[in-house]
Amino acid sequence: MSLIPRFAVVGHPNKGKSSIVATLALDDSVAVARSSGTTRHSQSFPMKVDGQILYELIDTPGFQRARKALAWLQNEEKKIHDRPEVVRRFVDHWQGKDAFVDECELLRPIINGAGIIYVVDGSRPYGAEYQAEMEILRWTGQPSMALINPIGSDEYVEDWRTVLNQYFKITRVFNAMTVDFYKRTEILNAFGQLQESWRQPLQQAVGSLTEMRKNQHQLAAAEIAKMVVKMCAFKLEKKISSTAEPMKYQSALATKFFNTLRKLEKKCRRQVQSIYQHTHLHSQEDAIELLDSDLFRLKDWYLWGLNKIQLSAVSAAAGATAGLAVDAAVGGASLMLGAVSGGIIGGAGSWFMADKIARQKISGILPLGGKVLTYGPVTNRNFPYVLLGRALYHRSLIADRPHAQRDQLILQQTDQIAWLSRLNPQRRKQLDKLCNHLSQAESPVETRKSLVVWLEQTIRHAEK
Amino acid sequence: MSRDDGLEFSELHPRDRAIALSRADPEGLGTEEQLSYWLSKLVTPDDQRIATEIASGHRLIGIGLGLLGVLLGWLTIMGLFQYDGQGRVNLVYLVVVLVGLQLSLTGLTIIAMLPQSMTRWLPGFKSFQQLLRWFSPGRLQKLFSRFMPVTERDGISQLLGRHQKIYTRIGKWQIFSWSQLFGVAFNIAALLSVFVLIATRDVAFGWSSTLDIDPTSILSVTNFLSWPWHAWLPAAVPDLPLIEASHYFRLQNGAANGVSPKVLGHWWPFVMLCLAFYGLLPRLLLLLFCKARLSSAYVQTLQHFPGRKELLTRLNSALIETRASEHESNVDEGIPAINKSQHQRISEALILINWAGLKVENTRLLDEILAAGQLTMKAMFKAGTNCSLEDDEQVIAEVGKLAADTPIGIILKAWEPPLGELADFIADLRKTGSPQRLIYLLPLALKSKALVQVENNDLQEWQRFSRQLADPWITVHQLVPGARI
Numbered sequence: 046m047s048l049i050p051r052f053a054v055v056g057h058p059n060k061g062k063s064s065i066v067a068t069l070a071l072d073d074s075v076a077v078a079r080s081s082g083t084t085r086h087s088q089s090f091p092m093k094v095d096g097q098i099l100y101e102l103i104d105t106p107g108f109q110r111a112r113k114a115l116a117w118l119q120n121e122e123k124k125i126h127d128r129p130e131v132v133r134r135f136v137d138h139w140q141g142k143d144a145f146v147d148e149c150e151l152l153r154p155i156i157n158g159a160g161i162i163y164v165v166d167g168s169r170p171y172g173a174e175y176q177a178e179m180e181i182l183r184w185t186g187q188p189s190m191a192l193i194n195p196i197g198s199d200e201y202v203e204d205w206r207t208v209l210n211q212y213f214k215i216t217r218v219f220n221a222m223t224v225d226f227y228k229r230t231e232i233l234n235a236f237g238q239l240q241e242s243w244r245q246p247l248q249q250a251v252g253s254l255t256e257m258r259k260n261q262h263q264l265a266a267a268e269i270a271k272m273v274v275k276m277c278a279f280k281l282e283k284k285i286s287s288t289a290e291p292m293k294y295q296s297a298l299a300t301k302f303f304n305t306l307r308k309l310e311k312k313c314r315r316q317v318q319s320i321y322q323h324t325h326l327h328s329q330e331d332a333i334e335l336l337d338s339d340l341f342r343l344k345d346w347y348l349w350g351l352n353k354i355q356l357s358a359v360s361a362a363a364g365a366t367a368g369l370a371v372d373a374a375v376g377g378a379s380l381m382l383g384a385v386s387g388g389i390i391g392g393a394g395s396w397f398m399a400d401k402i403a404r405q406k407i408s409g410i411l412p413l414g415g416k417v418l419t420y421g422p423v424t425n426r427n428f429p430y431v432l433l434g435r436a437l438y439h440r441s442l443i444a445d446r447p448h449a450q451r452d453q454l455i456l457q458q459t460d461q462i463a464w465l466s467r468l469n470p471q472r473r474k475q476l477d478k479l480c481n482h483l484s485q486a487e488s489p490v491e492t493r494k495s496l497v498v499w500l501e502q503t504i505r506h507a508e509k
Numbered sequence: 510m511s512r513d514d515g516l517e518f519s520e521l522h523p524r525d526r527a528i529a530l531s532r533a534d535p536e537g538l539g540t541e542e543q544l545s546y547w548l549s550k551l552v553t554p555d556d557q558r559i560a561t562e563i564a565s566g567h568r569l570i571g572i573g574l575g576l577l578g579v580l581l582g583w584l585t586i587m588g589l590f591q592y593d594g595q596g597r598v599n600l601v602y603l604v605v606v607l608v609g610l611q612l613s614l615t616g617l618t619i620i621a622m623l624p625q626s627m628t629r630w631l632p633g634f635k636s637f638q639q640l641l642r643w644f645s646p647g648r649l650q651k652l653f654s655r656f657m658p659v660t661e662r663d664g665i666s667q668l669l670g671r672h673q674k675i676y677t678r679i680g681k682w683q684i685f686s687w688s689q690l691f692g693v694a695f696n697i698a699a700l701l702s703v704f705v706l707i708a709t710r711d712v713a714f715g716w717s718s719t720l721d722i723d724p725t726s727i728l729s730v731t732n733f734l735s736w737p738w739h740a741w742l743p744a745a746v747p748d749l750p751l752i753e754a755s756h757y758f759r760l761q762n763g764a765a766n767g768v769s770p771k772v773l774g775h776w777w778p779f780v781m782l783c784l785a786f787y788g789l790l791p792r793l794l795l796l797l798f799c800k801a802r803l804s805s806a807y808v809q810t811l812q813h814f815p816g817r818k819e820l821l822t823r824l825n826s827a828l829i830e831t832r833a834s835e836h837e838s839n840v841d842e843g844i845p846a847i848n849k850s851q852h853q854r855i856s857e858a859l860i861l862i863n864w865a866g867l868k869v870e871n872t873r874l875l876d877e878i879l880a881a882g883q884l885t886m887k888a889m890f891k892a893g894t895n896c897s898l899e900d901d902e903q904v905i906a907e908v909g910k911l912a913a914d915t916p917i918g919i920i921l922k923a924w925e926p927p928l929g930e931l932a933d934f935i936a937d938l939r940k941t942g943s944p945q946r947l948i949y950l951l952p953l954a955l956k957s958k959a960l961v962q963v964e965n966n967d968l969q970e971w972q973r974f975s976r977q978l979a980d981p982w983i984t985v986h987q988l989v990p991g992a993r994i
């Protein structure tokens with residue numbers, strides 16, 4: 046019996062074995078296909094913590110000739126307690142020959158001590174063709190459990206459960222395409238129940254994964270905060286000669302400005318994907334495009350960030366703050382008029398300026414002559430909200446995405462509208478304050494720190 | 510860290526965690542020690558070169574500003590002690606410049622140094638501070654940098670230029686340190702110059718004013734200024750007779766007024782101590798303060814460096830690897846299935862083989878299959894699912910006895926994938942009868958026991974299987990429920 050828990054994921058071809066392995070091994074590079082026979086060789090997915098293997102998953106090809114293999118075993122059987130030995134002889138006998146390539150490949154890890162994870166598709170009915178393979182697995186005498194993977198629908202889950210309970214110690218439903226992090230850890234704990242000596246390493250693995258998940262949230266929060274602070278303060282300058290016509294350069298400068306911001310957002314997304322171990326999603330540019338309603342499509346800003354009325358209110362509050370500072374400076378002698386007028390100007394100004402993004406200016410006379418053309422930073426107060434809305438939404442899609450998923454990331458705008466209204470008043474107030482600092486590019490280091498804390502709390506809350 | 514900016518977490522974490530674990534007793538390390546160790550492992554010869562250049566650039570700027578301070582200090586004293594042996598060196602000038610002006614400049618320097626948290630609520634104060642900083646002699650570093658070798662200049666720009674945002678605090682205190690160094694050099698040079706002048710010339714000090722100033726008022730000023738040393742150096746505290754004796758009027762053409770010129774020289778200890786206490790000492794203290802702030806800024810920058818927390822997470826969180834080291838290749842999902850299926854009437858009656866294990870014989874389902882496939886049946890056998898291998902062999906033998914050209918139809922569950930067992934069966938079947946005997950694969954789909962249209966994905970799966978058999982006489986025949994015969 047091997048010391049490290051090993052689990053061979055076996056079953057009929059095309060029943061989602063590789064999907065289950067991809068999801069449990071957090072590996073989005075596993076070949077997951079709708080056609081059968083995609084997996085031709087057993088593949089090991091060791092779970093290592095600082096190089097120490099805690100358990101190992103083995104993806105295997107499906108049974109191709111179960112009836113024939115069972116017939117061979119039955120023919121060789123002398124006594125019932127010989128069965129595991131007969132299976133070993135079967136593998137040794139047929140290894141390297143054409144007749145039972147897949148059976149040898151899938152049975153070898155089991156006769157070497159791996160536990161059995163038998164996978165069936167809960168959307169397809171049970172049939173007699175499964176009987177032979179379940180019987181062979183029983184012959185191995187190894188601890189086993191069954192996973193019903195409802196690919197598409199759960200129409201036959203209950204029928205399957207009735208059948209599988211007759212062959213396996215534990216039966217669970219596990220949808221590799223929709224399962225969340227906690228369900229994944231629950232399944233790993235269930236693996237640990239198959240044998241007493243496997244419990245501890247599996248619990249340790251679950252503990253490590255939970256810790257990793259926490260770190261992932263913190264790192265994602267830091268990455269998003271870094272991007273938002275950088276983008277809110279970003280500006281571009283171009284030195285031009287005194288005689289040059291600024292108009293000629295303005296358009297190119299603006300294009301460069303917007304493209305750089307787009308690149309910064311994309312870079313952040315790649316980092317977040319990398320943090321959550323979705324490294325292969327990078328190559329699926331078209332998959333990301335769907336999510337990517339362009340950052341500067343202003344009509345979407347009211348969807349990602351504040352709507353016009355909220356924006357007006359926030360700006361009014363920010364204007365009022367500025368007014369209050371004036372009041373404080375004159376020792377309250379203005380009888381709060383500063384606050385009132387500041388509020389009105391801020392609110393009205395922002396309503397009319399809601400469709401503007403960034404300011405462009407020509408300034409300065411350089412020591413050796415010439416002018417400086419500046420574009421940015423983005424002045425629109427909605428910008429930090431939009432960036433945060435988009436980044437948080439992207440993060441949640443990535444964090445919840447099982448690694449077996451190969452579909453495109455789909456933008457569900459109706460969900461997104463609510464992200465601000467879901468915040469409780471206190472957290473919303475903190476956000477408004479942070480966004481106010483971001484809009485004015487005030488003390489970026491402190492703002493970034495506070496934003497990281499705020500994002501960590503928000504992500505933790507979303508996880509619950 | 511800026512180098513790491515282009516790297517992804519999946520690359521950074523294994524690298525940083527490996528560094529953390531490469532040190533014996535990684536758990537026992539303090540945070541700063543851990544960061545220093547990490548840095549030492551990643552530092553490249555290029556980084557070391559840049560560090561050397563920065564240090565050497567800083568030294569050069571310090572030396573330059575020091576020399577400038579010495580030059581200005583000497584020139585100032587030479588100007589103030591302009592004395593041709595006829596008149597006297599006016600003490601009022603000396604006190605105004607060496608005490609008043611120096612103290613004012615020191616005060617403005619302190620104002621410029623005040624942290625933002627203390628001045629936030631004073632409107633316009635930030636701009637005032639920026640204006641003051643603009644006049645700081647430390648800013649001359651830019652001028653000195655221009656005359657430096659390219660390598661040193663690059664080093665300086667790394668710290669104070671390109672990464673200015675990160676090093677704001679360091680930049681601020683570095684410039685203030687240089688300014689204080691300039692001030693210290695100025696005062697030391699001034700002191701030495703005064704000493705040299707006094708030692709090598711006879712300098713007569715005096716004071717003069719159009720205003721009707723009483724010598725006792727002057728005494729109170731000199732007493733006030735001499736307060737720091739009056740207890741331990743009373744000889745350096747001017748007394749009333751000396752003040753009265755030093756009062757002169759230019760119309761008297763600097764005449765000694767009956768006073769010995771030797772007495773007029775007794776002012777020098779007072780002048781030198783004023784310079785030391787109100788010029789050199791504050792600058793020296795400020796220099797020490799700025800150096801301390803600079804060191805603390807370096808530590809703080811390291812402590813608050815953007816990405817520090819993330820780096821510590823990478824160093825201290827276990828590296829969890831769950832992926833396979835190698836992945837399957839040659840996945841032929843991308844190869845389109847050849848459209849090797851048909852739906853048209855088959856004129857000849859078929860030998861049907863029920864491989865699906867479904868109850869088909871003598872049922873309504875059989876009629877539906879025949880109708881949906883536009884087929885007629887000559888004979889029917891059961892093999893595969895629900896049958897033994899012997900049954901399969903029996904069927905092959907029976908089929909072999911029938912006419913060698915009679916086409917065969919194999920009824921299959923469309924939703925189950927094609928298996929090797931079926932391929933073996935077809936291969937054995939092919940050995941009987943004509944090698945050109947047509948074999949039709951008949952995948953069917955059921956819903957509530959009634960025949961329904963086969964899903965496209967399933968159909969493609971069977972088409973792929975048919976292609977893999979590499980037999981031109983095998984076709985997937987599509988069953989279309991409800992089709993007219």
